[in-house]
Amino acid sequence: MPRTIPPRTRYFYWAFACDATKTFSYHPLDMERFYRFIWAAHEGHSKLCESDVETHLISDGFSEEDAEHLANIYYHGRRLLKCKGVAHWNWKSASSESRPTRA
Numbered sequence: 001m002p003r004t005i006p007p008r009t010r011y012f013y014w015a016f017a018c019d020a021t022k023t024f025s026y027h028p029l030d031m032e033r034f035y036r037f038i039w040a041a042h043e044g045h046s047k048l049c050e051s052d053v054e055t056h057l058i059s060d061g062f063s064e065e066d067a068e069h070l071a072n073i074y075y076h077g078r079r080l081l082k083c084k085g086v087a088h089w090n091w092k093s094a095s096s097e098s099r100p101t102r103a
Contacts, residue, residue, distance in 0.1 A: 038077035
């Protein structure tokens with residue numbers, strides 16, 4: 001059984017799930033709403049994992065293929081947001097020797 005979506009995060013989840021075209025060719029506004037859901041999950045320190053999101057999407061009318069694809073986007077979005085603020089991720093302070101160069 002998937003984890004329950006916290007109330008604030010659920011608001012953004014439903015904003016996406018209710019208005020989405022529910023096909024793999026999502027409208028740009030669909031994806032914007034999905035990214036807002038990811039951001040809300042991050043900001044709310046949600047414990048939702050990729051499989052929780054996939055299960056919720058399937059139960060709300062998305063195909064298994066689309067739910068898996070969106071859950072993968074959710075996973076990568078959460079990982080990227082987790083990197084925000086990591087000290088070693090500051091490209092400007094990296095020395096010129098450690099920066100990639102063109103061959």
